[in-house]
Amino acid sequence: MYVLSAIVIMAALGLVLGLSLGVAAKYLKVESDPLVERVEELMPGSQCGQCGFPGCRPAAEALVSGTAPVTLCPPGGTALIEQLAKLLGVDVDLSNAQDQEPMVARVSEETCTGCTRCFKVCPTDAIVGAPKQIHAVVADACIGCKKCVEVCPTECLQMHPIEVTLRNWRWPKPLAA
Amino acid sequence: MLAFLENPRLRGGIHAEEHKQETSGQPIAADFPLPKKLFIPVQQHVGKPAEPVVKVGDKVLKGQLLAYSQGTISAPVHAPTSGTIIDVKDYPAPHPSALPVRTVIIETDGQEQWLKSFPPEDPFLLDPEEICSRVGGAGVVGLGGAVFPSAVKLNLGRKNQIHTLLINAGECEPYLTCDDRLMQERAEEIVAGIRLMLRGMQAPKAIVGLEDNKPVAFRAMQAACREFDNISVEQVPTRYPMGWDRQMLRYLTGQEIPADGRATDIGVVVHNVATAHAVYKAICLAQPLISRVVTVSGGAVGKPQNVEVPIGTLMSEVLAFCGVDKAKMARLVMGGPMMGDALPISEVPVVKACNGILALSRDEIEEPEVQACIRCSSCVTACPVGLLPLEMASRIKANQLDSAVDLGLKDCISCGSCSYVCPSNIPLVHYFKFASGELVKRQQAEHKSEQTKRLMNDRNQRMERARLEAEAEALRAQEARAARAAAQAAAQQQAKVEESV
Numbered sequence: 003m004y005v006l007s008a009i010v011i012m013a014a015l016g017l018v019l020g021l022s023l024g025v026a027a028k029y030l031k032v033e034s035d036p037l038v039e040r041v042e043e044l045m046p047g048s049q050c051g052q053c054g055f056p057g058c059r060p061a062a063e064a065l066v067s068g069t070a071p072v073t074l075c076p077p078g079g080t081a082l083i084e085q086l087a088k089l090l091g092v093d094v095d096l097s098n099a100q101d102q103e104p105m106v107a108r109v110s111e112e113t114c115t116g117c118t119r120c121f122k123v124c125p126t127d128a129i130v131g132a133p134k135q136i137h138a139v140v141a142d143a144c145i146g147c148k149k150c151v152e153v154c155p156t157e158c159l160q161m162h163p164i165e166v167t168l169r170n171w172r173w174p175k176p177l178a179a
Numbered sequence: 180m181l182a183f184l185e186n187p188r189l190r191g192g193i194h195a196e197e198h199k200q201e202t203s204g205q206p207i208a209a210d211f212p213l214p215k216k217l218f219i220p221v222q223q224h225v226g227k228p229a230e231p232v233v234k235v236g237d238k239v240l241k242g243q244l245l246a247y248s249q250g251t252i253s254a255p256v257h258a259p260t261s262g263t264i265i266d267v268k269d270y271p272a273p274h275p276s277a278l279p280v281r282t283v284i285i286e287t288d289g290q291e292q293w294l295k296s297f298p299p300e301d302p303f304l305l306d307p308e309e310i311c312s313r314v315g316g317a318g319v320v321g322l323g324g325a326v327f328p329s330a331v332k333l334n335l336g337r338k339n340q341i342h343t344l345l346i347n348a349g350e351c352e353p354y355l356t357c358d359d360r361l362m363q364e365r366a367e368e369i370v371a372g373i374r375l376m377l378r379g380m381q382a383p384k385a386i387v388g389l390e391d392n393k394p395v396a397f398r399a400m401q402a403a404c405r406e407f408d409n410i411s412v413e414q415v416p417t418r419y420p421m422g423w424d425r426q427m428l429r430y431l432t433g434q435e436i437p438a439d440g441r442a443t444d445i446g447v448v449v450h451n452v453a454t455a456h457a458v459y460k461a462i463c464l465a466q467p468l469i470s471r472v473v474t475v476s477g478g479a480v481g482k483p484q485n486v487e488v489p490i491g492t493l494m495s496e497v498l499a500f501c502g503v504d505k506a507k508m509a510r511l512v513m514g515g516p517m518m519g520d521a522l523p524i525s526e527v528p529v530v531k532a533c534n535g536i537l538a539l540s541r542d543e544i545e546e547p548e549v550q551a552c553i554r555c556s557s558c559v560t561a562c563p564v565g566l567l568p569l570e571m572a573s574r575i576k577a578n579q580l581d582s583a584v585d586l587g588l589k590d591c592i593s594c595g596s597c598s599y600v601c602p603s604n605i606p607l608v609h610y611f612k613f614a615s616g617e618l619v620k621r622q623q624a625e626h627k628s629e630q631t632k633r634l635m636n637d638r639n640q641r642m643e644r645a646r647l648e649a650e651a652e653a654l655r656a657q658e659a660r661a662a663r664a665a666a667q668a669a670a671q672q673q674a675k676v677e678e679s680v
Contacts, residue, residue: 046628046631047628047631047632048635049635079621079624081624081625084580125634125635126631126634126638127634127637127638128634142627143630143631143634166276166278168222168274168276168278168280170623171278172616172617172620173612173615173616174613175613176609176610176613177549
């Protein structure tokens, strides 16, 4: 008898609670803008903060609400501007847009003390090294966020333009008529 | 224009001044003096650069391996003569930017001492796989200018069961006659190379296509092919860019390669005629690709002619041999005037891709004044691919690359017909080269952004794991401390009890 009533009570409880949860999910839902998600997916996602926002998500929110221009993201370059303008339906004049030259950090071996501060802050693990050993930057993984430059006590980390080689040399844009 | 109407199998194209008669009647010069130094870049092909196997100070023999091929799409390079390796360093490449490339530098000893080689007794009895591997090992690449490793193409042909090998002897670029001379003088060897290629690919028949402005070469090739029923020689109209594989294939077979496909999709493989000759040398003589025939021509050249030069010879020495008037030379071009690259300096080596060295005088080039587009659509008529160059260029000018891609930018072959006919002198093909480079850059940026996300994810996960581990460690330490304290308390209690007893 006790077993039966327990089963009935538990089942009823489960049903009622389940229903109320379902109703709550429908009526008390926290709205999240799907557009923000899509914009965030386009962003580089390195949370570098070069746009002035604390990360890519807040920047995406600002973009969707229209308080930030589509040209806000330096690492994204013109490709991102074009994609954002298309997604958000904004007109943007790209004829004068100039991608800023991508920069990467480089360790100067004379002044590095091996303090390990830089590789602790690197968001992409692009710096390799060990305590009291000279560190080095893996240029292919560096995103140019300058976090390491800020923490370096001896200023041995500096930003340099990416070296031009036969593999990444490209034709320049013809001068307009 | 009338020829175009008469023949529906021809699309677009131009007819420029040929300038071939200066060199097509002269035999290939064989008396080019051996240079004191040779500069051999390790990257002379499409794909991964070769890896040097020689050290500074090593003595090498003619034909010895200098750098081996890495990966499936790559090609080795060999010593063009005997001598001593004096350096392996970065040296300017024959490229419009003259940026450095890793280069093996040989000081020649003048002995021309060959590495002992073992040519097969009957090359036409070799296994197809053996032919392909020997061609790959000899560093043979497409000599029409694309420098794609030939062995890869032969293997691809065998796997795809192709029905026709098309030998491209169009040589549609003005000035160039190196393939023409090669066919006039060495037709038999070329045909042997074609037969070896057919065997290597297990293909039944071959067609040699050449423009009808080379009657002597045509007759020579016909004579050489007479006893082989499966090789035919066909003439095609002289109309640039006839040497574009799709144009020639469309003319000769009426078939069209799909826009995003390859010739193998319709059962055809295309090789250059000079490549066939290199295959002959690689198999029958067991000689790697260490020299090539180069057309030296242009208004500033005193003795325009074809010269067989070792790979790695500096262009300045070839130009000096042909009596170039440096004061008259206004532009140095590697390749043909339509698709070749203008080089800023002449102290760069001749590489496998180099089919011509043109020293153009001031009246052969123009420094045109660029004017606005008048939408005359001459470029649309000239485009052999059927694109809208004027529209694409205006999009690219406004940095709207995506819409240029929608208009077919990726199908552009940079043949330069549009720039040639443009009455406003708009550098159309320069716009397309710029845009193609930008697209590659974008692709790389996207790839990097993906990699960045993955790296950050990994790092975040690692940090989280480290934090959890530290917490667990702290908890364990606390528990251990508590247990120790409890044990101590219990022991003290015990001691007290024992004392009171």
